[in-house]
Amino acid sequence: xxxxxxxxxxxxxxxxxxxxxxxxxxxxxxxxxxxxxxxxxxxxxxxxxxxxxxxxxxxxxxxxxxxxxxxxxxxxxxxxxxxxxxxxxxxxxxxxxxxxxxxxxxxxxxxxxxxxxxxxxxxxxxxxxxxxxxxxxxxxxxxxxxxxxxxxxxxxxxxxxxxxxxxxxxxxxxxxxxxxxxxxxxxxxxxxxxxxxxxxxxxxxxxxxxxxxxxxxxxxxxxxxxxxxxxxxxxxxxxxxxxxxxxxxxxxxxxxxxxxxxxxxxxxxxxxxxxxxxxxxxxxxxxxxxxxxxxxxxxxxxxxxxxxxxxxxxxxxxxxxxxxxxxxxxxxxxxxxxxxxxxxxxxxxxxxxxxxxxxxxxxxxxx
Ligand code: MG
Numbered sequence: 001x002x003x004x005x006x007x008x009x010x011x012x013x014x015x016x017x018x019x020x021x022x023x024x025x026x027x028x029x030x031x032x033x034x035x036x037x038x039x040x041x042x043x044x045x046x047x048x049x050x051x052x053x054x055x056x057x058x059x060x061x062x063x064x065x066x067x068x069x070x071x072x073x074x075x076x077x078x079x080x081x082x083x084x085x086x087x088x089x090x091x092x093x094x095x096x097x098x099x100x101x102x103x104x105x106x107x108x109x110x111x112x113x114x115x116x117x118x119x120x121x122x123x124x125x126x127x128x129x130x131x132x133x134x135x136x137x138x139x140x141x142x143x144x145x146x147x148x149x150x151x152x153x154x155x156x157x158x159x160x161x162x163x164x165x166x167x168x169x170x171x172x173x174x175x176x177x178x179x180x181x182x183x184x185x186x187x188x189x190x191x192x193x194x195x196x197x198x199x200x201x202x203x204x205x206x207x208x209x210x211x212x213x214x215x216x217x218x219x220x221x222x223x224x225x226x227x228x229x230x231x232x233x234x235x236x237x238x239x240x241x242x243x244x245x246x247x248x249x250x251x252x253x254x255x256x257x258x259x260x261x262x263x264x265x266x267x268x269x270x271x272x273x274x275x276x277x278x279x280x281x282x283x284x285x286x287x288x289x290x291x292x293x294x295x296x297x298x299x300x301x302x303x304x305x306x307x308x309x310x311x312x313x314x315x316x317x318x319x320x321x322x323x324x325x326x327x328x329x330x331x332x333x334x335x336x337x338x339x340x341x342x343x344x345x346x347x348x349x350x351x352x353x354x355x356x357x358x359x360x361x362x363x364x365x366x367x
Contacts (some may be wrong), residue, residue, distance in 0.1 A: 001116065002041045003081050006073045006105070008364035009035040013051065013297050013326040020325070023167025023197025028054045031295050032062035033259040034067065035330065035359055038108040044115050045353055046081065047331070048107030049299035050100055050267050051322075057195075058242065058268055058294060060100040065084055066364055068101025073366030081109040084273045099245070099270030101295070106180055106271025107303050107350070114349030121306035121351075122344040125276055129313045132343040133305075136161035136191070136290070136318040138325075141168060144179040152183050158340035161189040161318045163218070166206075167197020174209045174224055181213045189318075193218035196242055200226050207234040208228055216261065219243070228258050239263060239290070239317075256283055261317045263290040266303055275307055283315050292320035298334035301342075302350040305335040309344035330358045 013031040021027040042342035055061035075094035079087055087109055091102045114121045122128050137159040139147050151162050164180055166173040177192050184190060192215050192350035198206065203220035207230060220230050231238045241263035244250050253259055262282060269275045275291070280302075282289050291308045293300045301323040308319035321337045323329065331352040335342045345351025 001044070001080055001082055001112075003038055003076050003079050004041045004244065005039040005365065005367040006069065006076065007037040007039065007362040008069055008366075009037070009359040010066065010363045011035055011328065011330050011359060013328050013349070014042040015325060016327055017140060019140070022165040023141070023195040026054065026056050031326070033295070033297050033330075034062065034065040034104060035106040035299060035354060036108050037354075038105065038112060040112065046108035046110070046112030046115065047299055047350065047352060048111065049296050049303075050103035051106040051293070051295040051297065051300060052100060052267070053294040058100070058245070060294065065101055065104065068095065068098050069105065069366065072101060072105070076105065077367060081112045084109055085295060088271070088273050089246055098295055099120060099274065100267040103267035103271040106273050107266070107299070110272045110303075111349040118348050120344060120346055121272070121303070121349060122310045124237055125272070125306055125310035126280070128309050128344065129311065132338070132341040133308045133313065133316055134318055135159060135321050135337060135340055135342055136163050137357060138163045138320070139165060139180070141165035144175040145260045146171065147176050148183045149181040151180050155185075155188070158337070160193075160340055161191070162185060163191040163193050165195065166192045167194030170198065170202040170205050175301055177206075177210045177213060177215055177360075181215065189216070190214065191218050191239060193215040193239070193241070196222045200229060203230045204233060207236055209318065211236065212292065218263070224249070224253070225259070228256060231258055237261065245269070247274070247278055247281065250281060254287060259287075261288045261290060263292070266300070266307065268294065272303060272307060279307065281314055286315070288315050288317040290317050290319065293322070296322045298323045298329055298331035299350065299352055299354070302331070302334045302345060302352045305342050305344040307324060308342070328358065330355055
């Protein structure tokens with residue numbers, strides 16, 4: 001099987017809540033997602049998606065996905081999409097870095113591998129653990145009492161794990177964590193994700209002020225070294241995210257005992273192939289994981305579901321159902337949340353059928 005053509009689509013994904021806000025005053029109202037169709041000489045088609053969290057979260061931006069595919073795509077014409085490792089070597093040889101550009105292409109080739117073999121991607125990624133897996137809800141940054149109300153509301157929808165967007169004014173963040181902790185019930189889990197937003201002295205004040213609360217602290221500061229310093233001064237369970245953007249950073253952080261949980265995002269690592277590599281390393285080392293992506297619609301949510309569902313249950317801290325945050329459904333067959341949990345499709349591949357009327361005409365064709 002050979003890649004014959006790559007079609008690229010652009011889709012706007014507005015948010016149900018109207019906006020999504022996190023550290024440093026950053027916010028997005030409409031996410032700009034890129035959907036990729038990889039066509040083969042045998043008639044099979046594979047689908048992938050990449051959606052940066054705006055242009056100011058990771059070194060990634062929406063138009064960059066498409067510019068990168070225009071650059072990289074021609075190198076993939078004629079390649080066998082089923083040879084995933086080889087395909088990734090080819091992508092890395094043709095374009096240095098830019099993992100988020102490679103993510104949708106790699107994802108589409110996993111979809112093809114599933115369709116060609118008649119197996120769900122979940123099976124190909126290692127096997128399905130249990131009937132479903134646990135999700136968290138990200139709580140957009142608003143005043144403390146509103147975040148507590150939003151947590152209570154999403155709790156009513158079945159979520160039991162909540163990730164607060166903090167990383168703002170430390171006094172207000174302390175109030176946010178305390179207000180939300182007050183509405184939780186036994187068995188709930190709370191994460192305060194600063195998304196690199198605190199300076200070290202601010203992070204130290206927050207972890208000291210909430211030291212008696214059952215809360216995880218995620219990515220408090222900008223650099224790895226700053227986070228490591230905070231980690232070494234707190235007893236609270238600790239999550240790293242933005243700074244763990246490669247297998248080598250993961251190994252370094254593991255050797256430093258720099259985290260209790262790591263956040264693995266598909267496009268941050270460069271696709272399902274690299275995310276699987278990181279996931280398997282973590283599983284072998286007993287490191288719990290949040291498995292997700294920077295953002296996305298139905299195709300990203302399906303890919304997350306296959307990755308999360310093929311992860312040993314005790315090592316999966318949590319995962320995300322991005323398709324429930326937005327108002328636009330861009331594919332049929334994507335997994336739907338039930339009682340705060342999600343399950344990967346049993347269909348071959350990712351199990352999604354994109355809605356052509358939503359995708360519109362391709363914005364780019366590579367052949
Ligand atoms: Mg995070």
